[in-house]
Amino acid sequence: MAELRRHTLRDIALTLNLSVNTVSRALSGKDGIGEKTRALVRAEAERVGYVPNSLARSLVLGSATTFGLVITNPSNPYYAQLISGIELRAKAHGYSLLLVVTDEAEENEARAAESLLRSSVSGAIVVPVQGQVDSWRRLGAVGVPTVLLNRDLPHLGYRFVGTDNELGAYQATAHAVARGARSVIVLEEDLPITTIANRIAGFRRAMAEAGLLVPRGSVISVPTRRYHHAALPWQPEEAYRVARRMLRRSRLPDAVVVGNDYFALGLYRALAEHGLKVPDDLMVIGFGDYPFAGFLSPSLTTVRLPAVEVGTTAVDLLLDEIAGGRGGQPRKQLIAPTLVVRESTGRPDGRRPIAG
Amino acid sequence: MAELRRHTLRDIALTLNLSVNTVSRALSGKDGIGEKTRALVRAEAERVGYVPNSLARSLVLGSATTFGLVITNPSNPYYAQLISGIELRAKAHGYSLLLVVTDEAEENEARAAESLLRSSVSGAIVVPVQGQVDSWRRLGAVGVPTVLLNRDLPHLGYRFVGTDNELGAYQATAHAVARGARSVIVLEEDLPITTIANRIAGFRRAMAEAGLLVPRGSVISVPTRRYHHAALPWQPEEAYRVARRMLRRSRLPDAVVVGNDYFALGLYRALAEHGLKVPDDLMVIGFGDYPFAGFLSPSLTTVRLPAVEVGTTAVDLLLDEIAGGRGGQPRKQLIAPTLVVRESTGRPDGRRPIAG
DNA sequence: GTGAAAGCGCTAACAT
DNA sequence: ATGTTAGCGCTTTCAC
Numbered sequence: 061m062a063e064l065r066r067h068t069l070r071d072i073a074l075t076l077n078l079s080v081n082t083v084s085r086a087l088s089g090k091d092g093i094g095e096k097t098r099a100l101v102r103a104e105a106e107r108v109g110y111v112p113n114s115l116a117r118s119l120v121l122g123s124a125t126t127f128g129l130v131i132t133n134p135s136n137p138y139y140a141q142l143i144s145g146i147e148l149r150a151k152a153h154g155y156s157l158l159l160v161v162t163d164e165a166e167e168n169e170a171r172a173a174e175s176l177l178r179s180s181v182s183g184a185i186v187v188p189v190q191g192q193v194d195s196w197r198r199l200g201a202v203g204v205p206t207v208l209l210n211r212d213l214p215h216l217g218y219r220f221v222g223t224d225n226e227l228g229a230y231q232a233t234a235h236a237v238a239r240g241a242r243s244v245i246v247l248e249e250d251l252p253i254t255t256i257a258n259r260i261a262g263f264r265r266a267m268a269e270a271g272l273l274v275p276r277g278s279v280i281s282v283p284t285r286r287y288h289h290a291a292l293p294w295q296p297e298e299a300y301r302v303a304r305r306m307l308r309r310s311r312l313p314d315a316v317v318v319g320n321d322y323f324a325l326g327l328y329r330a331l332a333e334h335g336l337k338v339p340d341d342l343m344v345i346g347f348g349d350y351p352f353a354g355f356l357s358p359s360l361t362t363v364r365l366p367a368v369e370v371g372t373t374a375v376d377l378l379l380d381e382i383a384g385g386r387g388g389q390p391r392k393q394l395i396a397p398t399l400v401v402r403e404s405t406g407r408p409d410g411r412r413p414i415a416g
Numbered sequence: 417m418a419e420l421r422r423h424t425l426r427d428i429a430l431t432l433n434l435s436v437n438t439v440s441r442a443l444s445g446k447d448g449i450g451e452k453t454r455a456l457v458r459a460e461a462e463r464v465g466y467v468p469n470s471l472a473r474s475l476v477l478g479s480a481t482t483f484g485l486v487i488t489n490p491s492n493p494y495y496a497q498l499i500s501g502i503e504l505r506a507k508a509h510g511y512s513l514l515l516v517v518t519d520e521a522e523e524n525e526a527r528a529a530e531s532l533l534r535s536s537v538s539g540a541i542v543v544p545v546q547g548q549v550d551s552w553r554r555l556g557a558v559g560v561p562t563v564l565l566n567r568d569l570p571h572l573g574y575r576f577v578g579t580d581n582e583l584g585a586y587q588a589t590a591h592a593v594a595r596g597a598r599s600v601i602v603l604e605e606d607l608p609i610t611t612i613a614n615r616i617a618g619f620r621r622a623m624a625e626a627g628l629l630v631p632r633g634s635v636i637s638v639p640t641r642r643y644h645h646a647a648l649p650w651q652p653e654e655a656y657r658v659a660r661r662m663l664r665r666s667r668l669p670d671a672v673v674v675g676n677d678y679f680a681l682g683l684y685r686a687l688a689e690h691g692l693k694v695p696d697d698l699m700v701i702g703f704g705d706y707p708f709a710g711f712l713s714p715s716l717t718t719v720r721l722p723a724v725e726v727g728t729t730a731v732d733l734l735l736d737e738i739a740g741g742r743g744g745q746p747r748k749q750l751i752a753p754t755l756v757v758r759e760s761t762g763r764p765d766g767r768r769p770i771a772g
Numbered sequence: 773g774t775g776a777a778a779g780c781g782c783t784a785a786c787a788t
Numbered sequence: 789a790t791g792t793t794a795g796c797g798c799t800t801t802c803a804c
Contacts, residue, residue: 064557064558064559065558066533066558068796068797068798069797069798070797070798078774078775079774079775079776080775080797080798080799081774081775081776081798081799081800082773082774082775084797084798084799085773085774085799088799092773092774093773093774094773094774097773097774109554111530111533111534112534112797112798113475113534113536113796113797113798114534114535114536114798115471115474115475115480115535115536115796115797115798116475116780116796116797116798116799117797117798117799118471118780118798119469119471119472119475119780119781119782119796119797119798120779120780120797120798120799120800121780121798121799122780124471126514126535129515133500134490134496134499134500134503135493135496135497135500135707137491137493137496140490140491140493140496141491143490143515143517144489144490144491144517147490147515147516147517148517148519151516151517151527156514156516156531156535157514157515157516158482158512158513158514158515159485159499159503159513159514159515160503160507160512160513161499161500161503161504161507163504171507174467175512177422177467178467178468178469178470179470179471179482179512180469180470180471198465201420202420202421202422203420295707296707296708296710296711300711322707322708325707325708325711325712326711328711328713329711329713332713350708351491351651351652351678351681352652352678352681352706352708354652355652355656355681355682355684355685356712357684357685357688357713424780424781424782425781425782426781426782434790434791435790435791435792436781436782436783436791437782437783437784437790437791437792438789438790438791440781440782440783441783441790444783448789448790449789449790450789450790453789453790468781468782469780469781469782470782471780471781471782472780472781472782472783472796473781473782473783474782474796475780475781475782475783475796475797475798476781476782476783476784476795476796477782477783477796478796
């Protein structure tokens with residue numbers, strides 16, 4: 061069926077005594093071709109196992125049916141889900157995915173941008189590192205539709221889809237307050253990204269609305285960046301260290317909101333070692349609703365992030381731009397997260413919550 | 417710097433009054449070119465922000481500098497790590513990554529194979545679904561070097577890299593036995609893949625060596641396949657259900673070896689609900705050493721899988737084949753996992769183990 | 773309804 | 789050391 065060299069349109073044309081052109085149109089479903097001819101060509105293509113050469117096709121057309129996907133770290137469960145969602149949607153529309161991992165490093169980002177350019181991707185979905193270097197301007201400049209994910213770079217004017225992190229942190233904090241917390245501490249990654257700035261803003265808003273003070277030191281950074289290596293999970297450990305220091309130093313807060321569910325793991329351990337009980341001594345609220353969150357003990361109240369929805373929206377925006385549309389939609393789209401209440405913030409009804 | 421149309425070799429040739437060919441060689445670092453000319457060309461390329469068109473290059477050369485990576489489910493932490501590792505290594509050698517997700521479905525697999533073919537990838541790394549359909553033969557048939565990951569298809573003759581699952585399960589079981597277990601139960605996914613068959617074999621070997629019986633029903637399937645949807649984490653929940661049934665029915669085993677750490681979460685919950693203590697009433701051993709394993713309470717003894725090593729080895733094999741080498745290495749390469757002992761199998765020293 | 777010709781941007785072979 | 793020619797496999801334009 062298939063030999064060592066791939067068959068081309070020319071091969072089929074030759075055996076059928078047709079022109080390459082005719083074969084091309086027969087297979088691409090264009091009209092202006094006899095039904096018998098079309099059937100003939102299709103049969104022969106089938107027989108020899110013809111597979112079109114996308115390189116040639118894309119070269120003529122000026123762009124490949126490929127989307128570039130630039131992610132900081134696929135080992136983050138949130139991004140893993142995102143990748144699946146994006147791949148599924150892209151595939152459904154006939155696009156392949158070129159995956160580039162930046163590992164939160166600007167150097168990689170510059171190379172990633174060039175890689176997408178070289179490959180003539182027809183669109184790009186990018187989680188930018190948000191550093192000093194501007195690696196993504198060129199994509200737009202040469203006409204590659206680009207959508208930013210989760211971290212905005214407003215000056216580029218690209219469309220943006222992300223989670224409403226401000227709202228998420230607000231919900232988390234407000235929930236803690238509603239359950240009686242008067243002092244709340246936030247544990248966040250030390251990345252200089254808007255994601256985190258927004259969460260802190262949400263936290264402050266909730267506190268302000270409740271008329272609660274936010275003393276200095278209420279937002280604690282967990283140093284993770286220098287450990288960034290996409291293949292390694294480092295976060296619970298680092299959060300554990302930071303949490304231990306926190307428990308030694310300060311007066312105990314009533315609740316801790318952490319930047320991701322891994323942090324909650326480290327915090328849980330530190331608290332256990334100090335003989336503190338969650339939620340009785342201290343409430344914990346996570347971010348992410350990672351697969352394990354509902355199965356910890358106590359199960360973790362956490363902000364579920366709409367990873368798949370964010371991903372598919374990004375693809376849709378790209379498809380829309382490729383189709384020429386800029387259908388009046390706003391540049392910036394924020395998708396609301398959902399607070400999933402579990403045991404780590406108390407169980408007022410006395411029953412064990414259902415895992416989610 | 418960059419305008420809407422990308423610059424080509426021709427553009428540079430025109431402005432410098434050189435032939436396209438000369439420019440090409442100047443930039444590609446071939447010799448037989450004047451140093452001044454080369455400098456001139458490079459400067460101009462830099463000035464206009466020249467980016468080579470890989471489509472054209474690959475079309476001429478017959479294959480793209482791209483590897484196809486076919487994964488069943490990126491939301492599995494093991495595969496997430498694998499992806500990172502592969503991407504890093506491939507990138508270091510100048511290869512991009514075309515990612516295709518199969519979601520354990522044969523239909524997707526057939527389409528995936530064709531997608532790689534269309535894109536003229538220069539190599540493929542594949543985690544096959546191991547179903548009835550033979551989607552991967554054609555790749556090899558048209559000369560695309562292909563490496564199978566984790567699940568072998570020996571009849572294809574492709575190189576294979578994977579984890580030594582037999583050994584992993586053996587270690588896990590032997591460890592439980594060494595800690596006093598006389599009856600051991602295995603909870604595995606219901607996928608018809610060699611991975612799982614091998615683990616069961618390892619389990620049986622350990623039991624046999626210890627002179628222990630393996631009664632019927634010692635291997636329990638957790639139905640996950642029908643839920644397969646790469647973007648959704650379903651496993652703890654399913655394992656929880658199965659574990660609950662197990663606890664109602666049978667006499668209590670001394671230890672349970674589970675197919676992945678998610679299952680351990682479900683099992684933990686079921687045990688807690690039955691008022692059973694780990695490890696005192698029952699030991700639990702996981703598979704995967706997912707990032708949370710060391711932070712559960714009790715922390716989970718588990719088989720750490722060499723995801724990154726498997727991934728980079730796969731890339732190296734591909735590079736080797738592309739370089740023409742088939743350097744006498746065996747077709748099949750198994751990398752040994754490591755048992756990480758933590759609290760869930762008892763703490764003979766009475767001290768809390770360190771998280772890993 | 774079908775064919776011939778041109779060209780996408782690049783590299784390789786063969787000039788000079 | 790540089791230029792010319794040809795061609796990778798496909799689609800588009802324009803004849804017939």
